[in-house]
Each structure stands twice: as C-alpha cells, then as structure tokens.
Amino acid sequence: MTVLNRERNEEALAAAGEVLRSRSLTQLAIARFLRNRVAVGATLIVAVMILMATFAPLFELMTGYEMDFQDRNFYSGKAPDWDAKHYFGTDQNGRDIFVRTMFGMRISMLVALVAASVALVIGVSYGAISGLAGGLTDTIMMRILDLLISYPLTLIAVIALAYFGRNIFIVFIIIGLVEWQIMARVIRGQVISLRNSDFIEAARAAGVRPIGILVRHIVPNVTGVAIVYMTLIIPEVILVESFLGYLGLGVQEPNTSLGVLISEGANAIERKPWMTYGPGMFLVVLLLALNFVGDGLRDAFDPKDR
C-alpha cells in the first residue's frame, strides 16, 4: 500500500474541490484502479474498440461502396492497400476486411453484453442460493459445480448450437450458459463470508427480516464482486463465440463475427494471408485488453488488499 503523503492528499483535496473526511471503499478501489497504468491503457483501448464497433456502418460508408467489378483481381481478393482505403485488404467477394472486422466486433460486443449478462444472472443466483441455503443443499450444489468446472460445457454448447442455433440470441444465450461456474463459486464464497459477518449479525439482532437483510446488506456487497468477475468473464465469452464461429456454428451470414472471419481467412491462408491478420489482430488485442481490465479491476476491488 502506498501511503498518501501530505502533498498528494492536498492535491486530491484541491482536485475534489471539497473537504473529504473519508473515502468509501468504491472510491478507494477506483483510485487504485486509476493508478494501474496498464489497466487504464487497456480500458482506453477497449473504449476505442467499442466506439469503432458502434460506428461500424461509418467505415462501410468510407470504403465499401466503390466496387470495381472490372478489376480482374476483384474476386480473388486484394492485399491491404492504404490508397484504396482497404486497410486490411478484401476477401474473395470483394468485401473490405476492415469493415467486416468492425461488424464482427459488433457481434463480439453484443456477446460481451448478452452472454456475459446471462452468465452473470445464472452465476449470481446459483452462488447466492447455494451460499444462503447452506447445509446439504450447499454441499450438493457445490459438488455439481465441481463436476461442471472440469467438464467442457463448450462441447455441450456445440451440440446445442448444432441442433437449435440459428437465431443470434439463442447463440448468445447458449454461450452464456457455458461460462458461469467461476462466478457462482466466487459469489457463494462472498455470500457465506457476509452471512457470518458482524453487521449482518447486528441487523439480525435488530430484528430485520431475512428479505430485508438480503436486499439491504447482501446484494449491495455482492454487486462489486459480481461486476468485477463479469469483466473477467467477458473475454472468455468472446473467445467462446469466436470458437463457435470458427466451427461454423455461431452467427450466420450476412452477419459475421471475428471467429467467422478468422475461419474464412484460415481457409485461404496460403493465397490470402491478410484475411486472417486483421480479424486475428483485433481479436487478440481485444482479449488482451479485456484481460488487463479485468485483472486491474480485480486487484482494485480485492478485499485482501484493503
């Protein structure tokens, strides 16, 4: 822990513009996060990527509409060409890879939102039920969780997608069903430690009903952890989506995802390697940045550090 010296304290006070007596745990965590340069840089990268994905149609306007059908290289794909504004080249249908990558990123962002939320809901409810119930229920639920962690649910997702998945939201929900176990375990631990803590004891002694304890004390205290672990789930979820897309089970044409693009590129790797570079780079950078953000948030919120 760094000790705040007088100058820095006063700087902080001046910046805040008001007299601060104490800072809440969240404020402390945010301050700790902001001090982590790598995490802040990664957050910026993620923010830029979100913006790029959001404004993907603009890139299409920029490059997409001038297709030169007379060009004999049109259908064989063109190497990256900055003058023609094909930054990542084109594919065998003459489509700009950069624009396609941006649209693929949109799917990744959607997955991050929808699938991670599904995982959040399942993980939090499973963990909370297990932690609050205690006793035999808890034991059984944790045994099941232990089993699920060491078995690849991704394979089940492959089967489920092959049988049911054509709709994009079904794809997302199935992906969300894969990645919730770690969340459930962490939430359970948190709930158990809260349940045995003094202020819950005090609330119980004061006659607060269980539902009141749940809403007023347990939920707010679990939220931070849940959000942190959700950011750790997001890269996993994006990875699962691109994995399924690579196998041809994820989103279908005309939609595309990073995994689908990489799969297309991999098929043409000998002649058109640039088809893999762009999407692959974006996927790796996105995963890397999200990992750093998640790790930074976890370090910042880690109760052990307080």
Place this chain on the structure above:
Amino acid sequence: MSYALQRFGQMLVIVIIALLAVFSTQRLAPGGPFDGERPPPPKILENLRAYYDMDLSMPAQFYTYLFGMAGREIGDNGKPGKAHWFVVPSNAEITTLGGTNDRSTAEGVFVRQFCPWDQWLGQVIPGAREQLREQGTVFRKCGVVRGDFGLSMARRSIYVNDYVRDGLPATLKYAIPSLLFALLLGVPMGFYAAYRQNKPADFFMITIGMFGTVVPNLVMAPLLIFLFAVQLDSVFHWLFVETLEWVELGRRQRTLNWIPSGKTGGVMHYVLPTLVLGTGLLGRIVRLSRAGALEALRSNYVRTARAKGLPAHVILLRHVFKPAILPVLTYMGPVTAFILTGSLVIERAFSLPGLGRQFIAAATDRDYTLLMGTTVILLLAIILLNFIVDLLYTWLDPRIRRGGGRS
C-alpha cells in the same frame, strides 16, 4: 480403495447423465438424421427408423442404446412374411437398407469385432446366411455396456467403433505430446520465473504466459501454418533447391513440405498441431506454476531452508516443487477441457481425422449414434485424466489422504 470405488461410481453416474442429456437433446430438437435434401421413400424411411429403433418410445430407445437388444420384428420389407431381426452379433450388414457390404460366408455370417465383450466375437453363426436370404437382415445390438456404439446414422455402413478406432489415435498423437510439452517446459519456466521474481527473466516468462493464454488456438493455427508451411517453406525451397541445389524435388513437387500443415502421415504432420495446442497450455501452466512457486517461496520453511544455506536447486526441488505443483494439478481438469475444445479447432485447421472433427461432423449431420459415441469417449478421457490427477493429488498432499479438510 473405497475411494477409487466411490470415484468409479461417480464416473458411471456422470457418463449416464451426459448420455441422457445428449440423447434427449437430440430427440427433442427439430430435424433428424434422415431428412436431407432428398428424403428417402416412406417405406425405406420406416425401415431405417425401425433399424435404429427410432420407432420405439424414448425410454425404450435409451434402454436399447445402453443395453442392446436381442432381436425384434419390424414391418415387412416388401417380401412375403415378416422380416425378422435375429440374434446375431452387432454387425450384420443391412441388406434391406441399401448396404451391400455383406460379410457372410458359405457357413454363415462372420462376426466382426464389434461387441468387444460379446460371446459371438469372431465366430461364424451357422444358418444365419439362410435367414439373411429369406427373411431380410439378421443382426443384434449389444449396447454401449458391451462396447458396441452402434452404426453411424449419416454413413450407414460405418460403425461408430470404427470411427473411434481411427479417430482416437489421431487425436492422442498431438494431444499427449502437447500436454507433455506444456508440462515439461511450463513448470520449470514458472518455477524459474518465481525464483527470479521481478527480474528480466521473470518478465519474459510472464509475457510468454500472457501470450499463450490470450492468443486463441484459432488465431495461432492459421498463423503457424502460414509461417512454417508457407513462408519458411518457400525460404527453404529458395535456399536448398535453387541456391545450393541440395535437394532434388520431383517434377510435380513444388514445395519441400518439410513441416506439412494438413492431413496425416509421418511425425512431422503432428508438429504444428502440437505446437498450437502446446503453446496455449504452456501459457496457462507457466502462470499457474509461477503463482504456486511464489507462494511456496514466501513460506517459512523455505526461509529456513535458505537460512540453512541449502543450494537453490535443492530448495526448488525438495521444498517448493510439491506445494507449487498442486495448483497445476488442480488445473488438469480444465486442461483436459481445453485440449478437447482445442481439438475441435485444431483438427479443422490441420485437416486431421481425429475425434474432435467427428464430433463436429456428428453434431452438424445429426448423426445421433456417432455423437453419442464420441461424447462417451471424450467423457471417458476426461474422467480418466481426472482420476489420475486425484491419485497424484493424494500422493502429493497428505492432508487429503487423511480425509482432512479440503481447501
């Protein structure tokens, strides 16, 4: 001993639950294995469905899949009288269903090795040929419990056992080397990084760990193919064939193909798959063993050992190794999962005929029997590895042996 028995019972339950899950998903999902672009005529469809027991009730189907069936009558196959399905081993060929792969001899139907635990194995059944000629097809299903996974539904002359027999070695040939590669390289790397914490070597190892964790298989595979099988190949071609005139190539062979990127063949065909899977595993194992070793290095007994003046390698091997390897072992369950999901990607990228590829093909073709069969095999692989890990764990950590608290 009772522990092993308990684990065995547990694994039986898991396999049955997983089979039940896959089975019910298949039957409840829309579509079936026989509706392609050109569905078969109704009569043949009826026969097909009867042959695969799909006309039975769902519980009966599942029971038959597990325990087999001696024989049953199905509807007429266009000949006078009823067609009987007789008690003859698993693989009589299905003459009524279009299969011409008749292995009957003058004496009877030869029994191939499909029920590994069947009494009919390798025998010739007298009289079966006549039955075959007069009454349609003879066959018997042994069920999964006797090692018979049945006949594939998409390619109706191939047995799932054949698929597994061909696919499992192809998968293991790169899965096991990559696991060894990751363990034998990753654990020492992690230990070394922990030993030299915050030194350049440590940062180098952390970078490798990050790289391996973050770059997914599906990106690594095409990149390595491009680098080794395309770019370096042309470099070597230029060097050895054009400049040094060292290698004589056949007229039609245009590349050296020194590290091939597709299909099976010699050892070199498995180099790239092993590398792709291995680096992914390596990254994770480096991170885990580094974390474990760091924790062990901070402990009091290591400080004592250092104070005694023990040399570094003794400390690392004797005091740090056991506690630090535990998190790596705990991770072996997810590692198996990683290998299996990775095998789907790798076998597609390198066109390897392994189990992962058959799994995908089965799922997309709605090949019910093949999917169930590959699922069972994959599950057994996971269970086996977890079992080995458990045994190692009890050996390494005496607290578990005594039935003490699990952390």
